[in-house]
Amino acid sequence: MSDRLILLSNDDGYFREEIRALFHRLKDLGRVHIVAPDREKSATSLALTLRHPLRVQKIRPRVHAVDGTPADCIFVALQKILPRPPDLVISGLNPGPNLGQQDVHYSGTVAAAVQGTFLGIPSMAVSMIPRPAGSFDLDFAVRVVRDLAVHILSRGLPKGVTLNVNIPPPPVKGAKITKLGLKFYSPEIIERKDPRGASYYWIGTGNPRRLGDAASDVQAAYRGYISITPLHADRTHYRALKGPALKAVAKAPRLSRAGDL
Numbered sequence: 001m002s003d004r005l006i007l008l009s010n011d012d013g014y015f016r017e018e019i020r021a022l023f024h025r026l027k028d029l030g031r032v033h034i035v036a037p038d039r040e041k042s043a044t045s046l047a048l049t050l051r052h053p054l055r056v057q058k059i060r061p062r063v064h065a066v067d068g069t070p071a072d073c074i075f076v077a078l079q080k081i082l083p084r085p086p087d088l089v090i091s092g093l094n095p096g097p098n099l100g101q102q103d104v105h106y107s108g109t110v111a112a113a114v115q116g117t118f119l120g121i122p123s124m125a126v127s128m129i130p131r132p133a134g135s136f137d138l139d140f141a142v143r144v145v146r147d148l149a150v151h152i153l154s155r156g157l158p159k160g161v162t163l164n165v166n167i168p169p170p171p172v173k174g175a176k177i178t179k180l181g182l183k184f185y186s187p188e189i190i191e192r193k194d195p196r197g198a199s200y201y202w203i204g205t206g207n208p209r210r211l212g213d214a215a216s217d218v219q220a221a222y223r224g225y226i227s228i229t230p231l232h233a234d235r236t237h238y239r240a241l242k243g244p245a246l247k248a249v250a251k252a253p254r255l256s257r258a259g260d261l
């Protein structure tokens with residue numbers, strides 16, 4: 001297995017202890033590279049930098065920092081840094097959950113893994129749920145990621161599937177394959193004045209309400225299970241596609257006027 005190539009990224013910065021822990025603890029599974037943002041890039045989703053040049057800094061052998069987004073990092077890594085396409089992309093470990101539909105859409109951690117899938121590489125995003133007091137069990141989470149990495153390196157993943165993994169602190173009851181649940185945020189916009197008297201705004205999220213049934217990632221993870229959700233990029237709403245509600249929408253563009261057709 002030592003000829004394997006593993007790419008690590010995150011949305012918190014190449015310097016974070018969580019990604020460094022993975023770098024050291026996955027070394028015997030293959031050649032591990034870090035290509036990650038040079039600063040925190042949380043909630044940047046799949047943003048790509050199109051209007052500015054990207055700079056890459058070699059920090060030390062097999063560790064590179066990019067002044068871009070997590071998705072930029074995966075692009076640059078695959079095309080310019082790695083000697084060949086990796087066998088596995090791991091994004092994380094994020095110090096905080098990425099659970100439910102909204103988190104998954106906003107998350108830069110999840111996006112780096114989705115970008116890996118877009119480029120045809122088996123990919124997973126990994127996040128940690130804190131203990132009630134707020135701290136994380138990084139050692140335990142690294143062991144879980146390692147076990148999953150060993151499995152994926154030998155068995156692969158179904159084509160087009162990105163794994164979104166959330167790891168609660170031990171003791172855990174086991175691991176569950178889950179669907180996305182919901183966390184209901186009521187985002188608060190905090191208004192303050194800058195030193196010149198002009199208003200500025202800060203998006204705060206507060207504590208979300210957790211919704212979703214027992215099969216959801218949100219409920220499973222907070223009931224003490226490692227949550228593993230298979231994601232795909234097809235955002236088509238199939239029930240709406242087949243149902244009658246949108247038929248009228250297709251008739252709304254009035255193309256019968258002269259010259260339309």
Ligand SMILES: [Mg+2]
Pocket residue numbers: 011012042094095109
């Ligand atoms: Mg983060």
